[in-house]
Amino acid sequence: MSTYADRLAALRDELARRRLDGFVVPLTDEHMSEYVGAYAQRLAWLTGFEGSAGTAVVLPEEAAIFIDGRYTLQVREQVSADHWSYQSVPETSVSAWLKAHAPSGGRIGYDPWLHTKGWVDAAKRALAARGAELVAVETNPIDAVWADQPLPSDARLVIQPDALAGRSAATKRQDVADWLTTEGADAVVLSALDSIAWAFNVRGQDVSRTPVALAYALIHADATAELFVDPEKVDEAVAAHLGNSVRLQPRGAFAGALDGLAGKTVKVDPDRAVAAIFARLATAGATVSEARDPTILPKAIKNPVEIAGSTAAHVRDGAAVTRFLHWVDTVAAEGGQDELTAAAQLEAFRAETGALKDLSFDTISGAGPNGAVVHYRVSEKTVLPIERGTLYLVDSGGQYVDGTTDITRTIAIGTPTAEMKDRFTRVLKGHIALSRAVFPVGTRGIQLDTLARQYLWEAGLDYAHGTGHGVGSYLSVHEGPQRIATPSAGQAGADEPLRAGMILSNEPGYYKTGGYGIRIENLVLVEPREVDGAEKALLAFHTLTLAPIDRRLVDVAMLSPAERAWFDSYHARVWREIGPLVPQDVRAWLEQATAAL
Structure with a gap:
């Protein structure tokens, strides 16, 4: 599609086909990253906005883009005022705007792999006051109309040696395991890419400017772990570095692996893990315990x-x-x-x-x-x-x-x-x-x-x-x-x-x-x-x-x-x-x- 107006029109057509009255487009990926891979640049593809923080909302007759004070000038240069209204955060928010603008009785879509549970809860409350509902989509509608969307990177992981990391990955994961034991929990979900890179002493090339790899991880109270990363990204040296206590699985197996935590108490960071993770664990019958990612402070x-x-x-x-x-x-x-x-x-x-x-x-x-x-x-x-x-x-x-x-x-x-x-x-x-x-x-x-x-x-x-x-x-x-x-x-x-x-x-x-x-x-x-x-x-x-x-x-x-x-x-x-x-x-x-x- 040659113009951003064409892209907006195509998305509206796709939303109508799915019987949705709107859709929310954040600038993030499944790991709540600030900087994201090319495949996840949905906001830029749709609007032309190239900043590092922002969200768009598309309704049948209007659309808005939400930015903070860093991008007040940039958004006006990159995003057409003919099709988008500019909304300043924190003076307003996506939820507040939807409460005022969503069609009464409307169905507003969101991708549960791109939003936190807290955002979802707030948006649901705001829309309920409007007589509208928030609807989780199974597949992202932008992906359906973005014909030349890049594939996720297949670059290989590299080892960050102990001589540079200062501590071994095994020691870091033992600290997490000790914390789990103290908290009375069985496992913790790590979904932030820099947390995973730090905990396993690996780096990657999947996100421009940030040396991380697309992956998920589960660390258990016995200090074993599961690392969900595509097999072609792991060579023999990295596998040896990770050791026998780390079980490797494809990244696509992560959601299904959450089902295997039925009956377990699982720690999840509400600020860094997406809503889909909470929903999957709850459906599986796990006890979800909210807590800050235990690697955040020692990493800092x-x-x-x-x-x-x-x-x-x-x-x-x-x-x-x-x-x-x-x-x-x-x-x-x-x-x-x-x-x-x-x-x-x-x-x-x-x-x-x-x-x-x-x-x-x-x-x-x-x-x-x-x-x-x-x-x-x-x-x-x-x-x-x-x-x-x-x-x-x-x-x-x-x-x-x-x-x-x-x-x-x-x-x-x-x-x-x-x-x-x-x-x-x-x-x-x-x-x-x-x-x-x-x-x-x-x-x-x-x-x-x-x-x-x-x-x-x-x-x-x-x-x-x-x-x-x-x-x-x-x-x-x-x-x-x-x-x-x-x-x-x-x-x-x-x-x-x-x-x-x-x-x-x-x-x-x-x-x-x-x-x-x-x-x-x-x-x-x-x-x-x-x-x-x-x-x-x-x-x-x-x-x-x-x-x-x-x-x-x-x-x-x-x-x-x-x-x-x-x-x-x-x-x-x-x-x-x-x-x-x-x-x-x-x-x-x-x-x-x-x-x-």
Whole structure:
């Protein structure tokens, strides 16, 4: 089908054939993943929206797409207002919209393999108030009209050796088994792909930018496990690595295997397991006990080997990013370059490390007004040149076997305006305030978020995204459960206590629609902090990311002595650790870029 209008019409025809009055289309897969394989990109296929979070609802006469503040501009550029209304989350929700718009007595379809049980329960209540019902479909109607839908990846699993993981898979699964015994349960369902990769010390290539494999797992109280993954993805080395205590079955056998848990008590994570899993277990006669996936917290709290690996990855990555920043200053600033060529050059510098496995997400390469699109995705249709008198924002990261990186830098192309410097310095002051925070054990991310926003708030400014997200160890660049965010900016995880060993981003920003975007992002490690005379245990952040921050955008008069000291100390560290790793011409540039204010 040549146009998105044709696709919407085809879906409506299919819904009518199935006697459905609507259908809900989330951007996820059967594992509730944030980033999904090409086969699961149903929202993008239907609407053209290429962001990483969103949902659509299609009714016979109207359709709506739901996005959060990160995508307010992007959705208007990619999705036609002629066919779709734009709905902002959390100001509204899919359930609330359906309560107001669903046909009275209508049948609204949903794919139970793409929604959580909590979402289903809320949607059912909302529709009941409308006299309508939520109907689980056996097969997804989009799959019926998407003629050239890609097949799921058949890439093979690879072993993540203990020397990089820091703990054996058998030890991790024994910990899960011990937890099950303590909880009086027989088994736990693991359906989140990064949980499975972590628990079995394997990685995959089934999802772009995230090294995971399509699989399900059951871990039992006796520490045995069943891994449901297609046989062609497992070679002899991986099978030997998994060992005799892990029984291999095809991924398609997972739903049927749930039937075999009749009479058992089974732990299932309501936030990460889809509604179909709960329904199948209940029908089978299992006792379903809701609990958080037991791998989530130990995966988030990095062990010493993972911390050492992440540290090494950030030094390696920092040298590549520094080479790129030099390139922007000496080549791109002279003209003839654009967002696409810059993103390609940055990836080339990372690839030249010889250690890059993949990017950790599609590079956000935003020149001028495109920098104001928070999760901008450059394309041939949207690409802008990098021109003097503008700001260039680049948010990027790499996947290395020893760590995952994520860094944002904002660069002045030519002479910045006074307003640009004011806004940049306010963002910088917030970034420094969070970097310098010392806080009691038990502090939540929601309690720290204000530190990063305070100087923007003083001027009546803000940003519509979270300040910090968790980051995995050669896994997902967005890893829970921890976040640093306000309730409105995002969401689950902001109330999670921060613990030593967690890695988060520190990324305040400012975005002037039609003008420019500013973001400064480093990754930080939560670590214990000793303070003389302290009467309680304390934590603080150690910065992992190493690359210069553009001094030309700093209004030095706005910085306190303590802020200047942090800035100069950070740059001294960048010079000390990155300087020896870059070519001579880059080193000369870096010496100036990291000079004291």
